[in-house]
Amino acid sequence: MTEIVKLNDVTKVIKGRKIIDSISFEVHKGEVFGFLGPNGAGKTTTIRMMVGLIGITEGDIEIAGKSIKKDFERAIRHIGAIVENPEMYKFLSGYQNLIHYARMSNVISKEKIDEVVKLVGLTERIHEKVKTYSLGMRQRLGLAQSLLHEPDVLILDEPTNGLDPAGIREIRDHLRFLAKENNMAVIVSSHLLAEMEMMCDRIAIIQDGKLVNVQPVQHFMEGSEHTVAFEVDDAAGAIQVITAAHPDIEIKQMDGRILLTISKKQVPGIVTGLVNNRIDIYSVQEVTKTLEDRFLEITRGKEGHIHA
Numbered sequence: 001m002t003e004i005v006k007l008n009d010v011t012k013v014i015k016g017r018k019i020i021d022s023i024s025f026e027v028h029k030g031e032v033f034g035f036l037g038p039n040g041a042g043k044t045t046t047i048r049m050m051v052g053l054i055g056i057t058e059g060d061i062e063i064a065g066k067s068i069k070k071d072f073e074r075a076i077r078h079i080g081a082i083v084e085n086p087e088m089y090k091f092l093s094g095y096q097n098l099i100h101y102a103r104m105s106n107v108i109s110k111e112k113i114d115e116v117v118k119l120v121g122l123t124e125r126i127h128e129k130v131k132t133y134s135l136g137m138r139q140r141l142g143l144a145q146s147l148l149h150e151p152d153v154l155i156l157d158e159p160t161n162g163l164d165p166a167g168i169r170e171i172r173d174h175l176r177f178l179a180k181e182n183n184m185a186v187i188v189s190s191h192l193l194a195e196m197e198m199m200c201d202r203i204a205i206i207q208d209g210k211l212v213n214v215q216p217v218q219h220f221m222e223g224s225e226h227t228v229a230f231e232v233d234d235a236a237g238a239i240q241v242i243t244a245a246h247p248d249i250e251i252k253q254m255d256g257r258i259l260l261t262i263s264k265k266q267v268p269g270i271v272t273g274l275v276n277n278r279i280d281i282y283s284v285q286e287v288t289k290t291l292e293d294r295f296l297e298i299t300r301g302k303e304g305h306i307h308a
C-alpha cells in the first residue's frame with residue numbers, strides 16, 4: 001500500500017499548553033482511516049494542522065512526500081478537505097455553487113463538475129437551490145466541492161455530525177467508494193465508535209492529545225478478551241469447578257448465567273471440566289463486545305503501547 005500521509009512526532013502547543021503530544025502515524029492510499037477520540041481529545045487540532053489551517057509547533061506532516069511546513073503549496077495540492085462547515089450560497093443551486101468555486105481555480109472543467117456531482121449522487125437535484133437540500137445533501141455537495149481538484153487525500157472532520165441514519169449511511173458509502181474505487185486516502189474524525197467500525201479500515205485512537213493506538217478495525221475486536229456466558233443446571237457447582245481449575249479467571253453471574261472473561265482457546269477446557277464434573281451445560285454463548293467496550297478498555301490503559 002502506498003503511504004500518502006505521514007505524521008512525524010507532531011506536537012502542538014497553544015498558549016503554553018501541549019494540545020497534541022508527539023503524534024506519529026501513516027495513512028495509505030485506498031484506505032479509510034478513522035481518527036477516534038472523545039470530545040477535546042485533539043482530533044480537530046490535528047486535522048487543522050494537516051490541512052495547514054494552523055501551524056505545527058514541533059515535528060512535521062508530509063503529504064505525498066512533501067512537507068506541510070517547508071513545501072506547503074505542493075503538499076496541500078494533494079488534499080481535499082471539509083473541516084469547518086462548508087460555506088454554501090443557499091439561494092444558489094448546488095451546481096451554481098460548484099461553478100462559483102471552480103472559477104476560483106481555472107483548471108476545473110464543466111466535465112469535472114459533472115463527474116463529481118455524479119460521484120456523490122447529486123445529479124438529479126444539482127440544479128435546485130441549496131436551501132432545499134437536506135443536511136446530508138449539503139454534506140455531499142461539500143464533498144463534491146472538495147473533490148473538484150482531484151485530491152489524493154480527503155480529510156473530513158466529523159463528516160456524519162448531525163446527519164440522520166440514512167444520511168450517515170449515504171456518506172459512509174460514498175467515502176468507502178472513493179477510497180476503494182478512486183484509490184484515495186480518506187481520513188475521517190469522529191467520536192462515534194459504531195460509525196467508525198462500519199466506515200474505516202484502520203482506526204487511530206487519540207486521548208488527551210496522545211496517540212493511544214493505531215490498528216485495523218478487526219484487530220480491535222480480535223485483540224479483546226471475550227466474555228463467554230455459560231448456562232448450566234448448577235451455577236454454584238460450576239463456579240467451584242472453574243475456580244479450582246483456573247483460579248485467575250474473572251467470573252460474574254448475571255440472569256442465572258455465569259459470565260467468564262476468557263480467550264476462545266480456553267472454552268473447550270472449561271466445557272470438558274464441567275462435563276467431567278457432571279454439570280449439565282444448556283448453552284455456551286459469546287457475549288458480543290462492541291467497539292465501544294474495546295475503546296474503553298484501551299483508553300483506560302489496559303494497553304499503553306502503540307501499534308503503528
Ligand SMILES: Nc1ncnc2c1ncn2[C@@H]1O[C@H](COP(=O)(O)OP(=O)(O)OP(=O)(O)O)[C@@H](O)[C@H]1O
Pocket residue numbers: 014015019037038039040041042043044045046191
Ligand atoms: N485555539 C485554542 N486555544 C486554546 N485551546 C484550544 C484551542 N484549540 C483547541 N484547544 C483545546 O485543545 C483541546 C483539543 O481540542 P480539539 O478541538 O482538537 O478536540 P477534538 O478532539 O476535536 O474534540 P471535539 O470533538 O470536541 O472538537 C481541547 O481541550 C481544546 O479546548
